[in-house]
Amino acid sequence: MVRINLPKKEVNTFYNAADTMPEEEYCSGLACYVSRNLKKEFWKKAMAQRPRTYCLGKCYSSPSSSSTHEKPIIEVRSRKSVIGRYLLKGELTLKDYISLGGFKALEYALTSLSKRNIIKEVEKSYLRGRGGGGFPTGKKWLLAYNQKETERYLIVNGDEGDPGAYVDRFIMEYSPFLPIEGALIAAHAIGAQKVYFYIRREYPRSVARVREAVKSMASFLKYKLPKIVVVVGKGSYVVGEETALINALMGRRPEPVFKPPYPTERGLYGKPTVVNNVETLSNIPYIISNGGKEYYELGFSKSRGTKLVSLNSLFKRPGIYEFEFGVPLKEIVSTGGGLKRGKVAGLLIGAPLSGVVRPEEFDTRLGYEELEEIGSSLGHGNIIAFNEESPPGEILREIVSFLSYESCGKCTPCRLGTKKLEGILSKGYILRDELEEVYDIAHTLVSSSLCGLGIGAGRVVLSFLSKYRRVIVHEG
Amino acid sequence: MKVKIDGVEYKFEKKISILNAARKVGIDIPTLCYDRRLSPNASCRLCLVKIKGKGIVTSCTTPIEDGMEVVTDDDEVRKAVRMNLRLLSSRYPKPALKKRFDQLLERYGLKEGGGAINREEIDDSHPFIYVDMNRCINCYNCVRVCEDIAGRLVWRITNRGAESRIIAEGGSLGRSSCISCRACVDVCPSGAIEDAMLVKYGTPERYYWSVCNMCSLACRVSVGVSRNKPVLIRPAGEKPLDAGGCLKGRYIWEDAFYSAERLHYPLIRKGGFLKKVDIKDAIGIASEKIREAVKEQGSEGFGLIVSGRLTLEEYYMLNILSREVIGSDNVWNSFTLCYQSILGEFMNSIGSIWPSIPYKEIGISDSIIVVGDVDSYHPALGDAIRELSLQGDARLLVVGTSPSTEGFMQNASDVYIKVEKERIGGLFNCINKRLVEEGYVDLDYLRGATENLGEYLGVINGEKSCENNAEKAVEMLGRGRNVSLIFEVEPWYESTKELIDTYILLNGRERRANIVPLFEECDLVDAFYILGGRSIDDLAQKAKERELKTLMIVGGNILRPAIRERLLSSLRDVDFIIEIVPTLDYFSRYYASLVFPGRTYLEKRGHYLSSDMTIRHAPSSLEGTEFQEFDLLKGILEALGYSVGSMEEVWNVVKEKIRKNVIAKNNSGKKYKFLF
Known part of the structure; x- marks a missing residue:
């Protein structure tokens, strides 16, 4: 059994914002870097800020700060709208959501479908994880469903920290009921008694809206539903990795853990746990209402x-x-x-x-x-x-510096390899003499890192080198 | 399961990790963060291997599979391992300590280490543990062993990424809540956490053999000496079963040897205070008091409590003193004091309390059951069992009782059953019932080998509530062909009966069963073997009736929790207590009238008997320790008018006696008897 709630003082040092952050935060994210010339003074402030802030989810108006409040364009370009239609009218109230057909899927799932059949519909839809993993959601649920242990958990992953990403943010802000409905269906299907909704700290409005939604629903739904606990992050990118997220929820250092065993077998508090991304879960009501088959008809290939x-x-x-x-x-x-x-x-x-x-x-x-x-x-x-204002070498520098900053430090290649690469790339290019070492480190990252962060770091470097080698590598 | 490792096909019985499979067949895969006592962490990323069709994986976390093809060392693997080592060495000071990490650097031809030494990373505030975090390679072993095994949180990780550091609770180890178990020293692969003794006295100038007497295994150990002071205990062998490399063996000796309470001369109580007395006078007083007691009460006036692990020669001398010189049978030892009732159960059912096999033979078992906290009380054995399981030699069933044992054996087990102490008996009853029902029992054989099989089968019944657990256990045990049942017996145990029955049931023509009872609290079966002993009730009775005038306690540390209260209240009624003990303990301080300084095992010559009846010789000792308990007892015997020969002569007599005993035991031909 894992020990929970390790000494807070040390665990908190893992996060960059567990203690204090400046009143106004400026984002150092990649989307802000590539558009730095749009608002030069913002970027300058971001570069000077310590600790750094990565991604405020405002990449549509970047370079951004915590005090800008513009809104993005939202449009549906698909034959049928699964999620977008809930986002077109700004922040929805519970009433608005119900008038759009909200909670019908939950009711249907609770009253007319068996747990196994809910999972079957999701399997039929071939919905895959939208957090980047792409693992078939139905399969994941089934893995948890089939466990012997009856104490189970569902975690909603609202730790959308990738630069340029703000979809989850607006789902949570505009239509928090949608992922919650999906989560409640998921929790019901896998037999979870409790739902943890983890939201990153950089999205204060999302936190407020989800909290509000959980509260307002309490009196509305007449079914006995699992408790939803909203947990707010403290500033860490790697928490988005599911095993790290589980550690974070247990009050341990949010370091990823090797898999298998997968969380569906041994997750939160050692119990079967499904971790689903906000957008993934937001697809569920559509799938339950319209059937997995109808969902499958959208899209292509796998x-x-x-x-x-x-x-x-x-x-x-x-x-x-x-x-x-x-x-x-x-x-x-x-x-x-x-x-x-x-x-x-x-x-x-x-x-x-x-x-x-x-x-x-x-x-x-x-x-x-x-x-x-x-x-x-x-x-x-x-x-x-x-655009051409951002040379590939510098983009790579920004990415590697971000990954080195966010590396948890558990495994050797990621802790020290990304740091080493950050040093080499700090000039914005690679010298020919350094090339062999860069390749060696990148290959080692790919072949031997513990989690996706280190592997990804290696891949990014290799990808940039394969596509922009001539501009990134400088002769002596 | 067939697995090809580096082109050679091997067969494995069990789904074990690739790392353990490779190590079992003699291929050493480099690791830093792997330790068989801990669950894998997979953070150093050195144990990389390539699986055909799957690519590079960490071998510590990947189990073998049938038909798997593993390459442990090719160009790509080697390159990644080397790069990770290089990255680790970039901040490491010059390799010098010959620790595991230094050895790996050498093996991979890396000499870079040359990181600057930052004074602030050195913490010498702890009396036993020297910390130099300049050498830290972030394997987290110390953090994990402290959390998972010591059950403390002294070591902590701060910050993240390349900035992450290990720090002691509160920033200084000396002021932390460290209990000095030094598990962290033991698991540190790079010398960042080191024995302060080694740093203070330097690495040993010479080593000598001795026998650790910290538990009944009596492992051979090698004692490192620097400036005539023992500074280091090393295991005698590589393999756990003859190692003695456990934490208890490595460190607990210091508590006695270097104790501030160490006795250097005899003390006599005068007016309530202990005063120094000359050794010759002390021997005179002791013999006088023994004589007086016998004069007053006859042979019943004198008694002997034997504690601590003594050498066979010493037991022999005590036997002479009690049985031959005085003619008394008043001998107690902490085994019989604690376990008298359980002793009866063993004797009635299987006629012995000793393991049915030498410990080494546990190694040929294919199934092992462990009940209770073997890891705490007999850690070297615990380690051996863990390795047998991890390397796939045996399937392991762990019945865990206390929370502290969780994560110990459990991590290495195939079947883990958690059960409350009071329910162990019930569980094994269920197991027994099921073994019979499912036809795993050789009834024909048992009919001949036991006295009361029919009767037992008539009454055997298991509770419903434990059936799930019993099912898992029976499935494993039933298939076994050589099953070892290893259990820690607690003085207040009520479940030995059922466990013994399980042992008897598992015997058969096609299956061999072994029983290894361990006595966690009062681990002194050797004393019992040589001297016999009486119960605590008997002692209390004699003391109360004021029959017992003079009592001699040899060893020390007999105040086991199970008998503490009764022992203390009884001994108040004894007139004169003589104690021979290495350090001034509670007893000598408040009860004894005459205290002789004893020797720790590091200073003793002689032979020890381990509880599996293996004789171990401690040939040499430190300088300046020529006068030993043997000589002291010889002096007392001589003062009483009895002369004995030299230690060598005594040993020859003892040896002959043990030989005869073993033959007698083997020829007893006793039938087993089920208890219910």
Whole structure:
């Protein structure tokens, strides 16, 4: 049995914002870096700020600070809207949500479907994790469902820390009932007695809205439902990794743990636990109401349904767009209306743990495997376009510096390898003499890191080197 | 399960980790954060291997699978391991200590270590543990062993990423709540946490063999000496079963040897205070008091409590004193004081309280049951069992009772059953019932080998509530062909009966069962073996009737929790108490009238008997320790007019006696008897 609640004083040192943060925070995230020339003074302040703040979820108006309050464009571009339609009218009240058909799916699931059949519908839909992992959600639920242990937990992962990503933020702010409804269906299906809703600290409005929603629902729903506990982060990117998140909830250092055993077998407090991303769960009400088959008809290949993508502020029309999987990247770029400054030099999709996409690869269609094939990945559907003002070497420097800063320090290659790379890349390019070492470290990161952060760090470096080697590597 | 490792196919019985599988067949995979006492952490990323079709994985966390092909060392693996080692060495000072990490650096031809030494990372505030975090490689072993095994949280991790550091609670180890168990020293692979003794006195100039008497295993150990002071205990062998490399063995001796309460001369109580007395006078007083007691009350006036682990030669001398010189049978030892009732159960059912096999033979078991906290009381054995399980030699069933044992054996077990102490008997009753019902029992054999099988089968019944657990256990035990039942017996145990029955039931023509009872509280079966002993009731009775005038206590540390109160109240009624003890303990301080300084095992010559009846020889000792308990007892015997020969002559007599005993035991041909 794992010991819970380790001494707070030391555990808190893990987080960059457990104690105090400046009143006004400026973001050092990648989306803010590529658009730094839009508001130079913001970027300057971000660079000077200690501790750093990474990603406030305002990448549509970056460079951003905690005191700007613009809103992104939100549009539905798919044949059917699964999630987007709940986001079009700004912040919904419980009444608004019900008038849009909210909680019908929950009621149906509770009264007319067996637990096994709920899971079957989700399996049929071929919904996959939207937090970047892409693991089939139904399969995950089934794994927990089949456990012998009856004490089980559901965790809603609202720790959306990827640069350029703000989809979860607006789901939580505009329509917090949607992921909650999904979570309650999930908890019911897997037999979880308690739901933990973990939200990162950089999203204060999301925290407030989800808390409000949990409270307002209490009197509305007449069924006996699991308790929902809202937990607020303290500033750490790696907490988004499910095993780290579980450690965080147990009051331990949020370090990832090797898998297997997977959380579905041994998770929170050593009990079967399902960790689902906010957007993943937001698909559930649609799937239950309309059937898994109807959901499966959206999308293509092994990527089914719709995906909300978020475009960064360099686009003329930055915001959240609901697309069906299979849409070519170039269509997404043109939906964004081109760039405010310069031309698209490349895209960072699923940053920071995935490779870069060059314009000649824009025919690629949006999908998990399709993006993997070009060395990128779907991530949160976060798309950052950059122009020629941001040289690939410097982008790589920003990414590696972020990953080194956010590395938990548990495993050797990630703790020391990313630090070493950060040092080499600090000049914004790599010298030919350093190249062999950079490759060695990157390969070691990929082959021997404990979790996705270290592996991703290695992959990013290799991807940039394979696509921009000539500009990144400088002769002596 | 067939697994190909580096091109050679091996067969394994159990799904164990690739790391343990490789180590079992003699392939050493480098590790820093792996320790068989801890569950894997998978953080150092050195135990990398390549699985065909799957790529590089950490071998400590990946179990073997049938048909798996593993490559432990190819270019890609080697490169990654080397890079990780290089990264680790970048901040490490010059390798010098020959610790595991230094050895790995050498093996991979890395000499970079040359990180600057920061004074602030050195903490010498703790009397036994020297901390130099400049050498720390963040394996977290200290943090984990402190949390999981010592049950404390002294070591903590602060910050994250490349900034993460290990610090002691409150920033200074000396002021922390450290209990000096030094498990962290034991698991540290890089010398960041080190024995202060080694730092203070330097590495040993020479080593000598001795026998650790901190538990009944009596392991051979090697004692490192610097400036004629013992500074280090090393295991005698590599393999756990003859190692003695456990924490208890490594460190508990210091508590006696270097105690501030160490006695250097005899003390006599005068007017309530203990005063120094010359050794010759003290021997005179002792013999006089023994004589007086016998004069007043006859042979019943004198008694002997034997405690501590003594050498066989010493037991022999005490036997002469009590039985031959005085003619008294008044001998108690802490085993019989604690376990008299349980002793009866063993004797009635299987006719012995000794393990049915030497400990080493546990190694050929295919199934092992462990009940109770073997890891705390007999850690070297616990370690051996763990390794047998982890390396796939045996399946392990752990019945855990106290919270402290969780995570100990449990991590290495195949089946773990958690049960309250009072319910152990019930559980084994269920197991016994099921073993019979499912046909795992060789009834024909048992009919001949036991006295009362029919009767037992008539009454055996298990509770419903433990059936789930029993099912898991029976499934494992039933398949076993050589099953060892190892259990810590507590003085207040009420479940030995059922456990003994399980042992008897598991015997058969196709299956061999072994029983290894361990006596956690009063671990002194050797004293019992040589001297016999009486119960606490008997002692209390004699003391109350004021029959007992003079009592001699040899050893010390007999105030076991189970008998503490009764013993103390009884001994108030004894006129004169003589104690031979290495350090001034509670007893000598408040009860004894005459105290002789004893020797710790590090200073003793002689032979020890381990509780599995293995004789171990401690040949040499430190300088300046020529006068030993043997000589003291010889002096007392001579003062009483009885002369004995040299230690060597005594040993020859003892040896002959033990030989005869063993033959008698083997020829007894007693039938087993079920208890219910």
